[in-house]
Amino acid sequence: MFRATLKSLLARKLRLLLSGLAVVLGVMFVSGAFVLTDTLGRSFDAVFADAYEGVDVNVSAKPRLEVGDFEGEAVAAPVPAETVERIRGLAGVADATGIVAADGARLIGSNGKVVTSFGPPQIGANWVGVSDLVQLREGREPQAADEILVNAALAKAGRVAVGDRVGVLTLEPKQEFTIVGVFGYSGGRDSIGGVNEIMFTTPVAQQLMLGQGDAFTNVTVTAADGVTNDRLRDDIAAALGADFEVKTGAELSADAAATLKEGLSFFNRILLGFAAVALLVGTFLIINTFSIIVAQRTRELALMRAVGAGRRQIIGSVILESVAVGLLASVLGLGAGVGIGALLAYLFGNLSGGLDLAGIAVPPAAVIGAFGVGLIITVVAALLPALRASRIPPIAAMQDVATPDRPLTKITVAGAAVTSTGATLLFLGLGGHAGDNALITILGGVLFAFIGVALLTPMISRPVVGLLGGIFSWWMPGKLGRLNSGRNPRRTAITAAALMVGIALVTGVTVILDSAKSSISGLVQEKINAELVIAGAQTGPRPSTFDPAVLEQTAALPEVALVGGAYGDLAQVGDERTWVGANTNVSMLTQIFGARATAGDISRLGPDQMLISSDVAASRGLSVGSTVPVQLARAEAKTYTVSGIYEAAEFLDPITLPATAAQGFTIPQPMMGFIQLTPGAQAADVLPQVETLLADSPEVSVADQGAFVEQQTEPLDGLLRMIQILLMLAIVIAVLGIINTLALSVLERTRELGLLRAVGLGRAQTMGMITVEAVVISVFGALLGIAVGSGLGAAVVEALRDEGITDLVLPWADMGAMVGLGALVGVLAAVIPAVRAARIDVLGAIAHD
Amino acid sequence: MMGLPRRPRGTAWTKRREGEDVTATVGRQAQAAARASEVWKVYGSGEAQVIALRGVSCEFEQGRFTAIMGPSGSGKSTLMHCLAGLDSVTRGTVSIGETTVTGLGDAGLTKLRRDQVGFIFQQFNLLPTLTAKENILLPLSIAGRKPDQAWFDTVIETVGLRDRLGHRPAQLSGGQQQRVACARALVSRPQVIFADEPTGNLDSRAGAEVLKFLRNSVREHGQTIVMVTHDPTAAAYADRVVFLADGEIVSELIQPTAETVLDTMKKLDTQVEVGD
């Protein structure tokens, strides 16, 4: 039995290879994800081990505001200068250095634009001299307040050099400095992990990065001889009390690396998403291939049964084939995955400004993932065909091969059941009934929906394929192609389903994004009563901000009626962490955002007062006169009194604090500005004037409402592009599937092709016939995908109605393009089978036994 | 061709029956519908070399029903395939009507098959996806030609399939399927119809129907038919029988009956036995 299986495998190697390829791709993404995260993780470890090399113990103050993992980085409270002195005086301390180092020092490069780091922080620090780690490469140390040093990576990225006068954005708006030196790091590195770094004199660093003098972000301590780091840590912690965090350098580096690795799980998820799509489509392909193989071998298998092979042996032989395919695919996929992982790690390292990559290794998870996924998918996919094979009666050996069309009732009922399961899951997940498992429930719903529709496809295929093919029926080869595509509904269906998945994903996402864009743009028009908006496209974790002085200068323009800037941050309000806002001008609430008071006075806001939305009032049981303690990131806790309540609406913060409170926000600069013009003033006239005023705030720009919406929805386009890459992947696999199906059809119909050629069908006509068959299948798949995708997209949009996505936009043009893409896919996939069909030797085909 | 082993010619095998002469038949008809001259067909090379046809020359007159007979492996199918342009000849020339088949490219051959030749195979003659009517009209549809309605009706009438036109092959009996195949071959009025054992898979009654139909289309409509068979009863429907043995024409009968065909076969059999 084993030998027979092996032989039949070899005889079908091309076909198995084609379907195996889909598994190879899936496995590649799975193992690639693990290799990538493993490599980057080890690289980060090395980076931080280096960065904290010379630190025995580090002391920092506990942050005032604890921040959750996904909410951003906590702002550590400043360590007073006298604490540094205290530490220095403790027993076992050889030396203690006060360090200022915080994210948010943004250099304006020689092109006038802010240099971005695409992820890694942009550190502003105080210069504390060269060390084992930091080396002065060029120039000298900073002495005057307007002198800075930059690291070599930043000098390169910003195209600046020693002697240049440059602008730097910090907690303060742009200030001018002279670069007096460039530094690098041990080992000749320009940057550690892609970080851009600017060094100021200590007082300047304190002012610009901390917002207060005579304080530090942390203190690095070196131990005296004979004192262990752990011992010293415990001693210092005991001496300083609970307000401080004391860690050894090793602990600190492990913590820092762990935070970054957390971020890596994002890449992991993307790659695993790719893998999921590849494997889902691949499963269809494998089921199809094995079904066809079994159908082709009906006689052979029946003969085996006739000469005494048992059912189990038949199942075993098919499963054995699938195991072989799965193993091979896993090995190839693992190899490709290591390659892809290494490539992505390399790209990532380069993009993030020169991360020194640790050597590529293959973690056990990659190997286990590869073989687990590859084998399981293949074997599970082959299970159904194997069962079918085992049901072939021995008598089939003596009968004509043509098996009658099996009725589609069972498969349709199953499809309906699975589809409704998917719909139910989607309903639960999107409707918010699944609680914490919403994402899993939604993903499960999508998966079930795909599988369910795939099962329903044979039933749907009859009328749809007939209708589609009708387009080609005026032409005899076209008509033949159409008829052929309707011959085996299951095969046609599963082939089309492979294409459906990718197209459905893109359609769904496009529906959601277009609906979101349209809704946002509608809301902006309806709810924001300002002709011009100052805002920036966010390029990293830090929002874009601008100099609040611009607001005053803008207000002075004669065409401008009202100007306001908006600040925002997370804060601890009472016992909950929520988003709070502050506006330079409290009249913005009513004038620009159309806020309506439900209680109290919202046109005024004293320094100790706060305004809240009706939602917050209801959920927290607050009313005018209630007092609430508020802890901001950079300020002492303070109690505010509710002085007014406004009706909750889009663009209105749940809680509005007075403008003075904004100085305690993590980023004490406005993120958006709104400009209302006087009647008759032209936005186009005012815009260039404001642009000039914004010259020193290169992170933002001024735009009319249309351009503002474009700018704000740009990140959505990035998401769409990523899904489109996914689509490409799914399409490649679907093309393999169509080629596979057609090649088999050509093989099965050799005699028919011979007959057709004998009665005068030309080569070009033969190719046309095969192409029509392919196009009908692929366009069917595209239509299915569009239908399923629109359904999924509409469901999500419906679920997001409460989030302000009220318009359902169906992207007709994109859908048309996707049908076109489907047709193209069909034509491409048909090439090889069509050429094969055209080359069929007429005589050989007829003589074919 | 130097390497081809040649059989001594002029042996008893090629002796013709008294009173008959192949060349004489040419005079009766103005023109041959198909012609083979000095056709050699060699398969493979070296050890595995098989010579299927050894310099066969033969003409098939218009409006005649010719049967090609011979023992299995004698080269009947090969000869037919070469005549029809389905297979290339190793040496010699083949022509259909005015067209020289030898040397035609794929496009030329396709056109020839489409316009000048009709086929009836032993089985698998029909496309399972098409109805009987569509199958009959297939060559015309492929060529993009309109059927001549009157002729179509005549053909359908003679084949007796009017009430089966909407059926698919799977819903037809073997005999009906072969009659559909016959109708398909006839409907485009080709120069010549080639039939390879058209009744080989049918019971005698269905076979007789098909054969009658073929004979009628020759008698009544002047169709030219060349049929390969090894069944003497089938051959008896033809106007003329050509006997092949070991790749050569060894005998010929005009206006055969089942008995005369059987006689000739027996004679040839004994000669082969003696010869070997």
Ligand SMILES: Nc1ncnc2c1ncn2[C@@H]1O[C@H](COP(=O)(O)OP(=O)(O)O)[C@@H](O)[C@H]1O
């Ligand atoms: N494609 C081929 N390759 C090699 N030999 C062949 C091929 N086709 C036919 N032959 C050989 O040529 C001879 C004639 O075959 P064929 O014309 O099919 O005989 P018939 O139809 O009279 O039974 C036989 O010996 C056969 O084995």
Ligand SMILES: [Mg+2]
């Ligand atoms: Mg034969």
